[in-house]
Amino acid sequence: MPMTTPELLSPAGNLEKLKFAVAYGADAVYCSLKDFGMRASSDNFTPEELSDGIAFARGKGVKVYLTLNIMPSEAMIQELPAVLDSIKDSIPDAFIISDPGVMETVLRAFPDAVIHLSTQASVVNAEGCRFWHKNGVKRIVLARELTLKDIKNIRQNLPDDLELEAFVHGAMCISYSGRCLLSHYFTGRNANEGRCAQPCRWKYYVKEEKRPDDVITAEEFSEGTYIFSSRDTCMLGHLDDLLDAGIDSLKIEGRIKSAYYTACVTNAYRMALNDRLAGKPFDGAYIEEVEGVSHREYHTGFYYDNTGENANTVTMPGYICEKPFYCSVMSYDEVTQLAQCRQRNKMVKGSAAQLLTPGKTGKDIFIDKIFDADMNEIESAPHPKMVFYIKVPGAKAGDIIRGK
Numbered sequence: 220m221p222m223t224t225p226e227l228l229s230p231a232g233n234l235e236k237l238k239f240a241v242a243y244g245a246d247a248v249y250c251s252l253k254d255f256g257m258r259a260s261s262d263n264f265t266p267e268e269l270s271d272g273i274a275f276a277r278g279k280g281v282k283v284y285l286t287l288n289i290m291p292s293e294a295m296i297q298e299l300p301a302v303l304d305s306i307k308d309s310i311p312d313a314f315i316i317s318d319p320g321v322m323e324t325v326l327r328a329f330p331d332a333v334i335h336l337s338t339q340a341s342v343v344n345a346e347g348c349r350f351w352h353k354n355g356v357k358r359i360v361l362a363r364e365l366t367l368k369d370i371k372n373i374r375q376n377l378p379d380d381l382e383l384e385a386f387v388h389g390a391m392c393i394s395y396s397g398r399c400l401l402s403h404y405f406t407g408r409n410a411n412e413g414r415c416a417q418p419c420r421w422k423y424y425v426k427e428e429k430r431p432d433d434v435i436t437a438e439e440f441s442e443g444t445y446i447f448s449s450r451d452t453c454m455l456g457h458l459d460d461l462l463d464a465g466i467d468s469l470k471i472e473g474r475i476k477s478a479y480y481t482a483c484v485t486n487a488y489r490m491a492l493n494d495r496l497a498g499k500p501f502d503g504a505y506i507e508e509v510e511g512v513s514h515r516e517y518h519t520g521f522y523y524d525n526t527g528e529n530a531n532t533v534t535m536p537g538y539i540c541e542k543p544f545y546c547s548v549m550s551y552d553e554v555t556q557l558a559q560c561r562q563r564n565k566m567v568k569g570s571a572a573q574l575l576t577p578g579k580t581g582k583d584i585f586i587d588k589i590f591d592a593d594m595n596e597i598e599s600a601p602h603p604k605m606v607f608y609i610k611v612p613g614a615k616a617g618d619i620i621r622g623k
């Protein structure tokens with residue numbers, strides 16, 4: 220089994236999430252500008268924020284990839300040259316594209332640009348990979364519908380300098396690598412332009428044509444029917460299989476998820492990868508870490524079951540909520556052991572909590588006292604973004620304090 224370390228690639232839905240991803244162990248992050256990036260509902264980046272994010276990440280040896288992977292209409296693609304011009308002073312380490320017209324436009328603006336082919340292009344065989352490589356693509360983000368056996372076969376038929384990336388964690392959807400018309404039809408929001416309203420997650424009823432007023436619940440669970448709602452992928456406990464298949468970059472989905480999600484999931488995969496490199500066995504505590512972020516029921520996607528064997532949809536309804544992200548640590552005083560914190564969710568005196576530090580699993584702590592910015596003792600920290608102090612021995616700037 221090869222002992223190479225793959226790239227850990229994390230989502231950066233905004234500048235803050237980019238910084239958390241970097242602090243918690245990403246080798247690279249991917250992000251978008253306001254348009255063209257397949258996640259229109261994320262905060263995304265202004266050109267100035269992108270420039271700041273690239274400078275910050277590069278300062279820590281981390282790469283930044285810009286997603287331009289929508290399928291733009293003729294009208295939309297006309298706007299792309301101006302968008303590219305707005306980032307010409309700070310060019311990302313790679314551009315993730317799925318449309319050949321976008322690729323042409325990027326290469327016209329930046330002839331030396333590194334191009335990664337998005338999963339939206341649905342590449343599922345070595346012939347397809349070689350086609351794109353011959354046309355200047357350095358990395359293929361494989362379709363999410365491939366098994367590990369498929370990936371291994373593809374890898375064996377590729378030149379060594381063509382990289383393979385695969386989604387290993389996060390939301391999946393019932394359509395083929397995201398190509399879907401449901402949302403556009405139901406809501407006018409085009410999924411292929413990054414505006415999916417996720418109608419596959421809605422609750423559906425059955426009607427008989429002669430009884431239009433009779434709405435019947437098709438009961439998969441007592442809460443309703445979610446037969447089109449895919450489970451989330453989690454391959455954290457299967458890194459050896461991913462690497463044995465020849466994947467160079469492990470991608471975490473979730474640009475719309477919270478900064479806490481970004482930090483916690485990146486941290487869990489980073490610890491597991493570092494352990495693997497050190498020859499240590501997999502630590503089951505890392506699974507508990509990713510169980511504590513917002514997610515649907517986890518599964519191994521299509522890596523072990525092909526799409527004809529398992530639709531990979533949920534077997535229980537709903538979203539599993541994440542542990543509350545109480546605050547982030549801004550600074551720490553070794554003498555007083557007081558951490559200066561910025562509030563994210565209301566924290567009350569007397570709470571059991573956990574301290575999350577990069578490279579470690581959550582450590583139990585107890586919030587026995589809270590002080591406001593003037594060091595008056597208070598019962599809780601209720602206000603968004605308020606600055607307050609708590610005693611947390613050994614905390615560091617950048618740590619996260621979360622609920623238990």
Ligand code: SF4
Pocket residue numbers: 391392393394397398399400401402410415416417418419420
């Ligand atoms: S509606 Fe559902 S299946 Fe279709 S693109 Fe959106 S998330 Fe995917």
